[in-house]
Amino acid sequence: MTNQDQAVRPAPIVDESSKPFFDAAADAVLLLQRCNICHAYLWPFREICTECLSTDLSWAPSTGKGSVHSFVIMHRLFHPAFQEDVPYNLTVVQLDEGPRVTSIIRGTANEDIHVGMSVSANWHDVNGTPLLHFEAF
Amino acid sequence: MKYNAAFNPSGGAAIVGLGMTEMTREYSYSATGLAGIAVKRALDDAGLKKEDIDGLFINAGVTNAISTPLQTSLGFRDLKLLNHMNAAGSTAGQMVQFASLAIQAGMASHVVCVFADDPLKPGTSAGAAYGGTSNRSTGMASLPASYGFFSGANTSYALAARRHMGLYGTTQDQLGAIAVSTRAWATMNPAAMQQKPMTLDDYHGSRWIVEPFHLLDCTLVSNGAVAVIVTASDRARDLKQPPVYIAGMGQGHPGNPRQAGYENEVNTGARIARDTAYSMAGVGPDDIDIRELYDCYTYTTLVTLEDYGFCEKGEGGAFVEDGKLGPGGSHPTNTGGGQLSGYYMWGMTPVSEAVIQTRGQGGERQVQTRDHVLVSTQGGILDWHSTLILSPNADAGTRN
Incomplete structure (x- = not known):
């Protein structure tokens, strides 16, 4: 039935470049790319280090610790699968390693989220795919 | 010939x-x-x-x-x-x-x-035109949709505004003051798409687009x-209209690889562009009579005012709150209704109104003192910026 099809939450689409990230996610490990030359951590997937322009990049685990850089509250329903979630937050987390990751905060009421709040990475399941989120820390 | x-x-x-x-x-x-x-x-x-x-x-x-x-x-x-x-x-x-x-x-x-x-186009909403839910990316770029990250430009600018609110205590009333003063100008512009007067209550009563943005924080789509x-200044003097001399210009593109230390959402490229433009024109913020600022959102006006030095960083909210941007105020800004209430022609919105004001052809909304008119045009999510300083005076700027 069409309504049911539409109500499926859009899961991440794993491709070749992102496979290490999603494989690690299955073990609840947050991987970031890391430059082997200048050691900068990178997000999202890059072919070239934005800091030193090296292509010598590998994957390294993140501590998952960071703070809220900014957040917004989505009141409108743009996709039927989010019917139960509205209003929901979208949050940009400043990871301690440097990159900023767009994600969500779970376990904290929207009105209690604030810029600068300390958070830590965790995982939840979306249609069998582990999805990164953050929680107050 | x-x-x-x-x-x-x-x-x-x-x-x-x-x-x-x-x-x-x-x-x-x-x-x-x-x-x-x-x-x-x-x-x-x-x-x-x-x-x-x-x-x-x-x-x-x-x-x-x-x-x-x-x-x-x-x-x-x-x-x-x-x-x-x-x-x-x-x-x-x-x-x-x-x-x-x-x-x-x-x-x-x-x-x-x-x-x-x-x-x-027939059957297409403004939201759909500006990146609704279509075109799924793959890999890590497909993650945002999994979180319900839709309405791209609205959401990204709302994140920038919230960052400013979190750092400096900027309030919803202060964003609303910009919507209200901009609409007050639009009521005097026959070309504006929204000419009905608006109050702060109207602002607060308008629906959320992406909190902290109400509908009335966001530009129209046109x-x-x-x-x-x-053309060259000496040729301009032979033509039909009063020349609008380009006294100063500059660009600023801060870059944003989503890394710690990059703060273009609250420190925009205007901070780079302004120095080149002010220097070329031989002026500073106190010499600017009229401001035509890219205002895709109320917040864009606020942060741009700070970055051109009309007030200190973080004080934009308090600066706009008393209505000084509106008709009769000390800092006339977006005098045709801007993009919020006028028309959304990207950077041509501020350029067009600046030409009208510099010529003195603003009719009911004409600002009397117009020796230096500042134009800011802004692209991406506060990623790219360019500045013009325009003048009706041939001797404005150090290059003339």
Whole structure:
């Protein structure tokens, strides 16, 4: 039935470049790319280090610790699968390693989220795919 | 007979023609047709013939519907200068800047700069035109949709606004004050798409788009086109309209690789662009009489005012709260209703109103003192920025 099809939450689409990230996610490990030359951590997937322009990049685990850089509250329903979630937050987390990751905060009421709040990475399941989120820390 | 361009790096350049289509939410002509109408009106406005034009710069809007083939569509022959430029909303200022430089280098004599867009088509909402839910990315770029990250530009600018609110305590009332003062100007602009007076209560009562943005924090979306014509200052004095001299110009592109230390959402490229432009014009913020600022959102106005030095970083909220941007205020800003209440022609919104005000053709909304008019054009998510300082005075700026 069409309504049911539409109500499926859009899961991440794993491709070749992102496979290490999603494989690690299955073990609840947050991987970031890391430059082997200048050691900068990178997000999202890059072919070239934005800091030193090296292509010598590998994957390294993140501590998952960071703070809220900014957040917004989505009141409108743009996709039927989010019917139960509205209003929901979208949050940009400043990871301690440097990159900023767009994600969500779970376990904290929207009105209690604030810029600068300390958070830590965790995982939840979306249609069998582990999805990164953050929680107050 | 064609005006003879000659190398003249200190002669300066001026805007001598302005052409605008009607600004609508209904589809009429394609972007190509709209561009042609705006170009014809700019030529008539300047008192120039199509044959006088030897340069063409093109900026397409979100539909990306026009490019260099526009030359052929409009029948321009033997151009000496042509390009399709794209730094999103900041492009309008950049087209005028490169036209000015090319004219002063003797590469061309009369350059048309045109923007046209037709995002509103039958059966298409403004939201869909500006990146709703289509086109799933793959890999890590597919993650945002899994979180319900939709309404791209609205959401990204709302994140920037919330960052400012979190760092500096900027309030919803202060964003609302910008919506209200901008609408007050629009009530006096026959070309504005929203001319009905608005109160702060109306602002708070408008629905959430993406909190902290209400509907009345966000620009309209318009179908239309705007063209301006740039020529050398000495040639400008022979033409039909009062010359709008380009006294200063600059650009600033801070970059944002989503890393710690990059704060372009609250420290925009205006901080780089302003220094070049102020220095070239020999002025500072206290010398600016009128501000025409890119205002895709209320927050864009607020952060841009800070970054041009009209107040300190973080004090934009308190600065705008008393209505000083509105009619009769000490800092007239977005005097045609901007993009919020006027029309959304990307960077051509502030450029067009600046030309009108600099000429003294603003009618009921004309600001009396107009020696220096500041234009800011802004692209991406506060990624790219360009500045013009315009003046009716031939001796404005150090280059003239």
